[in-house]
Amino acid sequence: MFRTADTNAPGSDELLLNRVGQRDPQAMTQIFDRYAGLVFSIALRVLKDPGQAEDVVQEIFTQIWQRPGAFVSSKGSLGAWLVVVARNRAIDLIRRRRPTDSLEDHVITSKVNIASEVERTTLMQKVRTALDTLPSEQRLSVELAYFDGLTQTEIAERTGDPLGTVKTRIRLALISLRRALQA
């Protein structure tokens, strides 16, 4: 569905992470510059509070600096992993619960390459276009679940729809999104 990253390219995430493992602050700063804006934007979308979103950014990148192996244990791309961790950490905050898992537990295999601004922007535009074509109830269900962190039961209570309908809508929305991106 997406282009994968060239891990051997100069300045690639993998090479930068190797330098971070050797305690190179400039490499860590490059990773921060590449992804912190994205992490901040996702955390802000979920939390709607810039101060809390800043805390999520600080926490995630500090942990990478302290334990770069937290990501190395994952087999996907750094950008995809950061997106997942940013969203999950922000959801933990709005659910007012302490993170129950460490960063090492966020193991994903996605190789989506969003290291480049061009790839990221193009993907963003395509997803937005695809979201606009979804039936409104599907879009609402998937956004309430993903960005507002509501359980399917909470969504069912809010929308007045049966639980099974909510689950189906979320699944259909994601599959429609996938097809639109593959087209």
Added chain:
Amino acid sequence: MKGGTHISQDDLALYAMRSLGPEETASVRAHLEVCEECRKELAMFEDDLIALAVSTEPHEMPAHVRQRFVDSIGGISSTAAPGPARAESPSVITMHPRRAAVWIPWAAAAAMAVTAGGLAVRNHALDERLAQEAQRNVSLTGQNAYAERVVQVLTARDAQHVVLTTAKTPPMPTGRTTYLARTGELIFQGSNLASLPPGKAYELWLIPADGSASIPAGTFRPDAQGNASLVFPKLSAGVAAKAFGITIERAEGSPTPTLPIVLAGSDRPAGE
């Protein structure tokens, strides 16, 4: 929760979002340990959700967040650190109200002297500025001629374009874009570009810094040697770019880029 022996797609999607309860989560996790088919299905939902997350409206992160992080890891920030607070002591004038009147004539005379001095200084400054402007005119004329020569060389049909790389490295397609956002002027030079089938062209895209839609910046086809250039395509002034990309499109161009992006480059912050 399960459909047949596998986890239902509904539950895999919710599992990927961490929206299942603890018991269901544990059950799905146990099944994933032993079922490659469900792991593959889950990976697709994870990709979908990553795409959904990336659709988030980009927001400018406050500069102090970066500074705080760079400070915390002992790095060197490429942005200027805020200077130390000025250690000026506040000017406090204390004057006894009864004595104030005595100072009024002296103050008026001093003010007139200062004004006269100021006018003389201003006159001198204007003279200097005039001389500088005259010198700047001469310089600009020279620069114009120089710029004209640069463009002529860059765009001349008989110019030789040679890309130097490490010996024995196969020539790689490259593109170099020079863009002046305040005027919307752009020059693109491409080398070693693969030839295209009839009806197709390369299209250059400007990716705006504000996250708005990619702007088409002209189509082109390389010559037999793989060279191509775009000089001053029609672009609006004042659009800051964070990146540029090239895709392959119909010969007449496309309103939106078609993946894959064959060449891309971004305007990285200093220090990278």
